Amino acid sequence: MVQRDKLKKHIYHYSSKKFVTERYVFFALSHLADALGHAEIWKVVKPHFNDLVLHVIFPSLCYTDEDEELWETEELDFIRQRHDYFDELHSPSAAAANVLQAGLKRKGVLEEMLQHFINVLNDGNSPVRQVDGALHVLANLMPKLATSRKFKKDVEKLVHMHIIPRLRHENKFIRLHAAYCMKMCDQVSFKHDNILKESIEGLMGQIGNPDELLAIKVEAGIAINSILDEQGEKCSKYIRPHVRSLLTELFRLLTQTSLDELTTITDSIIETFPEEVIPVAVEVATEIHNLFIKYANQNNDETSAEGEDGEDEEDKTITMIGLLTTLQTLLDLVDDNPEISSKLEPVVFNIVHTIYTSDAFDFFEDAVSLVESVIVKHVSDKAWEFYPMIRQKFDISGPSQYPTLNDYMNCLHSYLTVDTEKFLSVPERSVWMLEMCEATLKNFDLDAEAHVHAAKLLECFILQCPGRVNDFIPNILQVTMNRLQAGHFEETNNELVPQLLVVLIAAMHYNFELFVQCLNHLQPFGMETVQWLFSEIFANKEHIEGVHNRKMVLYAICLMLRLPHEHQPPAIANDAKAVATFCLELFDGIDKCLKAIAERKKEELESSDDDDDDSETDDEHPNRTIDDELPWWSCFKW
Numbered sequence: 001m002v003q004r005d006k007l008k009k010h011i012y013h014y015s016s017k018k019f020v021t022e023r024y025v026f027f028a029l030s031h032l033a034d035a036l037g038h039a040e041i042w043k044v045v046k047p048h049f050n051d052l053v054l055h056v057i058f059p060s061l062c063y064t065d066e067d068e069e070l071w072e073t074e075e076l077d078f079i080r081q082r083h084d085y086f087d088e089l090h091s092p093s094a095a096a097a098n099v100l101q102a103g104l105k106r107k108g109v110l111e112e113m114l115q116h117f118i119n120v121l122n123d124g125n126s127p128v129r130q131v132d133g134a135l136h137v138l139a140n141l142m143p144k145l146a147t148s149r150k151f152k153k154d155v156e157k158l159v160h161m162h163i164i165p166r167l168r169h170e171n172k173f174i175r176l177h178a179a180y181c182m183k184m185c186d187q188v189s190f191k192h193d194n195i196l197k198e199s200i201e202g203l204m205g206q207i208g209n210p211d212e213l214l215a216i217k218v219e220a221g222i223a224i225n226s227i228l229d230e231q232g233e234k235c236s237k238y239i240r241p242h243v244r245s246l247l248t249e250l251f252r253l254l255t256q257t258s259l260d261e262l263t264t265i266t267d268s269i270i271e272t273f274p275e276e277v278i279p280v281a282v283e284v285a286t287e288i289h290n291l292f293i294k295y296a297n298q299n300n301d302e303t304s305a306e307g308e309d310g311e312d313e314e315d316k317t318i319t320m321i322g323l324l325t326t327l328q329t330l331l332d333l334v335d336d337n338p339e340i341s342s343k344l345e346p347v348v349f350n351i352v353h354t355i356y357t358s359d360a361f362d363f364f365e366d367a368v369s370l371v372e373s374v375i376v377k378h379v380s381d382k383a384w385e386f387y388p389m390i391r392q393k394f395d396i397s398g399p400s401q402y403p404t405l406n407d408y409m410n411c412l413h414s415y416l417t418v419d420t421e422k423f424l425s426v427p428e429r430s431v432w433m434l435e436m437c438e439a440t441l442k443n444f445d446l447d448a449e450a451h452v453h454a455a456k457l458l459e460c461f462i463l464q465c466p467g468r469v470n471d472f473i474p475n476i477l478q479v480t481m482n483r484l485q486a487g488h489f490e491e492t493n494n495e496l497v498p499q500l501l502v503v504l505i506a507a508m509h510y511n512f513e514l515f516v517q518c519l520n521h522l523q524p525f526g527m528e529t530v531q532w533l534f535s536e537i538f539a540n541k542e543h544i545e546g547v548h549n550r551k552m553v554l555y556a557i558c559l560m561l562r563l564p565h566e567h568q569p570p571a572i573a574n575d576a577k578a579v580a581t582f583c584l585e586l587f588d589g590i591d592k593c594l595k596a597i598a599e600r601k602k603e604e605l606e607s608s609d610d611d612d613d614d615s616e617t618d619d620e621h622p623n624r625t626i627d628d629e630l631p632w633w634s635c636f637k638w
Helices: 001-013 023-036 039-061 065-073 077-083 085-089 092-104 109-122 128-149 152-168 172-184 193-208 214-231 233-257 258-271 275-309 316-334 338-357 361-373 389-391 405-418 420-425 429-442 448-464 470-486 497-511 512-519 527-540 545-561 576-607
Strands: none
Touching: 023 039, 023 092, 039 092, 039 109, 039 128, 065 077, 065 172, 077 193, 077 233, 085 497, 092 109, 092 128, 109 128, 109 429, 128 152, 128 172, 152 172, 152 193, 172 193, 172 214, 193 214, 214 233, 214 258, 233 258, 233 275, 258 275, 258 316, 275 316, 275 338, 316 338, 316 361, 316 420, 338 361, 338 389, 361 405, 389 405, 389 429, 405 420, 405 429, 405 448, 420 429, 429 448, 429 470, 448 470, 448 497, 470 497, 470 512, 497 512, 497 527, 497 545, 512 527, 527 545
């Protein structure tokens, strides 16, 4: 009882402007919000709750002189403070809103509270601070009103009468909280399109007004995105005509405020309105580029300044990652438009070059992903300039902050397969790729997936370049054998051993005579390597999976069966029944895989909303082969 009275006294002291620390008020109100969930506590608080709302909660939700001064003198700090989620961990205003939300769960509270604050809004003589506070309260009531059987049908009328007109109010705090109210109206069921249209146009008017304050523009942008997420096509028709100007203003706001939330909004707009964005894709990408380079330079300058004076300026890393994500979304959007994609390339590679030359490790993964998107169908001369950087930013000796083969795999595969002619035209490109594969296979600090990727890339290199990489075959064979002999394999679900064996088979397929010539110098088995290979194939037959690997093993068995009996390895020559059984198992496995692939594609086609995006045709990647889609007999070409 004593503690309760103390709590009540200090809370009311705060509301009457007597000195009480904000931290104390925050914890007191947070404690009260949690306690209201208990029926016994509510019985005690219920008689005083209206008084608590009117004299403590409501004043806490009105703007203060400090808020006004901060907005007037340091608008950017005001914006960051308003959108800083960590600030809510010690804000009395946030704690007051939590108490309000907790009370709304109790029967009868909503009706009485709503009527009081509607009266404040209806009274033309209400002080602006009370109007601002009433809008703030109303914003907290909105989620409850939008789902209440009693009130949800009338909420849009409330929006029309009390919120939309105040988007143009002369007082900046009222305009700000009117926009915030609109954000909280995202779940309102708008039965009248004209009210939804007025809402969107009112918010767009705030964003597009050159004389409007930054904080209000930011709030309006967040509100539009929130409504768009919930209302979907219902409101997108009103936003669609303004997409270009909206994106322009959002990037302008991002330039001025560096607010992370704005990058999420631009990303959402780009995804929602692809047809409107594609014509301005180059402009959007240029805006992203300029912002990223600006922040990168600022980060570099601040890092230098921090080293000199020890001061740590605001970090832009999260915002920059958001920009890269938005650029990735844009690249995906124009994937089927080669003309626009080619215009975006210089933008992408300038950003990537900045990241790599400044060793901005936080962005390496995003940079590689951007390059993957650009070279998936065509590798330009500009794109080839990035290839040496892959090798430079790859730690041969062991783990580092640089990307591993896991990160570079798709990128390297595209360089190799999309334009094999140009890849082979510079011998260093092959050397660098094989060096990275060898270094990966020697590095046991990396996970098994990295080793599997290295083996797959070696196999792909052999099969993609028939008759053109003879000089590399001996080294590839030795590297593969070294890894097979080194051990460190997973006891269960071992994918690596079969993949390494398939590399050896790929070399046989590439040029069997060359393969045999290499055996004399191949350690540790020399000319006995073929016998050892097939004994390992049979020993690991349970781990041979997928269509492609099964076909490769079938090819190797058939190749051996073509040899005279005395030259066949014992595993093939000495047990014809076991060989036949194994082949039947492989054929059966291929058949099951192909059926599973066909079934999966059928499900994807049925679940797809857009027939044009159901699947990719082989024509889109003319230089690639997808073995899982080929008939099983396609590997038997002698």
